[in-house]
Amino acid sequence: MFFPWNKYEELPTGRRNTLQIFITNCCNLKCDGCFARNAMADNSNISLDEYKKVVEQFITKGGQQINILGGEPLLHPNLKEMLKINKDHYLKTTIYTNGYFLNKYKKEDFQGAKLRISLYCKSGNLKSVDNLPKTDIPFEVCYMVSKTSDLEDLLSTAKELESNYSCDVFFISSIRELDNPKKEFFTDTKITMPVLEYKDLVH
């Protein structure tokens, strides 16, 4: 089957200046494939002042979008204040989370921000939809396909989310890009697991 390119017009994509900010090293989970696990030994948070300074500097450089990551961002005691700062500056915000603490928040806390939850499976100890608390807060899900995933599990995860949550978007993600020979997307750093080792672990 060929994709009918002639039926679609490709729109030029503008460059969006995005800041990825890791607000906490605390996390309630210990996922095998956690890219941040070497950084999480000290359980520290960035302060609200530090956050404000970084955001102000980012805005002077034309910043438009902030991705909030951790550790587990919902564990940061000042997350709501951080979201307010972003909203006041008309910044688009996406929070990457495991979703386990959504029941500690209200829908209104995330106005103007998107939540993206990564899941590994329907049932299980780690990142399963069965472990998500019941909530009316809308979110998107990224289902991480790994060497242990199967189609039945993926379908039942999607079904469960559709029936019981306000899940707007369901992505299926794989990490095949990890062995992209040009290393366009990832480079090894001192605090992260070497990319190829990570790929062996999860793929």
Ligand code: SF4
């Ligand atoms: S939930 Fe995220 S930050 Fe926490 S251990 Fe798992 S991958 Fe790492």
